Amino acid sequence: MDVDVGNTSNDQDIPAERLLNNLQIRFLSFVFVLCLRLIICFPCFRIICRIEAFEAILGQHVLANHVDQISIDDIEQTVNRESAAPYTRRQVEFILEV
Numbered sequence: 001m002d003v004d005v006g007n008t009s010n011d012q013d014i015p016a017e018r019l020l021n022n023l024q025i026r027f028l029s030f031v032f033v034l035c036l037r038l039i040i041c042f043p044c045f046r047i048i049c050r051i052e053a054f055e056a057i058l059g060q061h062v063l064a065n066h067v068d069q070i071s072i073d074d075i076e077q078t079v080n081r082e083s084a085a086p087y088t089r090r091q092v093e094f095i096l097e098v
Contacts, residue, residue: 057082
């Protein structure tokens, strides 16, 4: 004869959605800390991030404005208008050459 004794576990039932949210938050926190460590510890990673940001800003400008040709001065102004940390003329020329 089977007897239902209820939940004998001391664990509380956690809704799956809440558990998933907690896992996502923990994962994103881990990724954020990892990225910070990479940026702080590896200067080359910072350079790569700056180049990618430069390319993204310039690419958005070119697509949005249907640009066929653009001067280096215009590139410098466009990228620095959107960038948190301005690019020097030398950095702009370097990135364009890469």
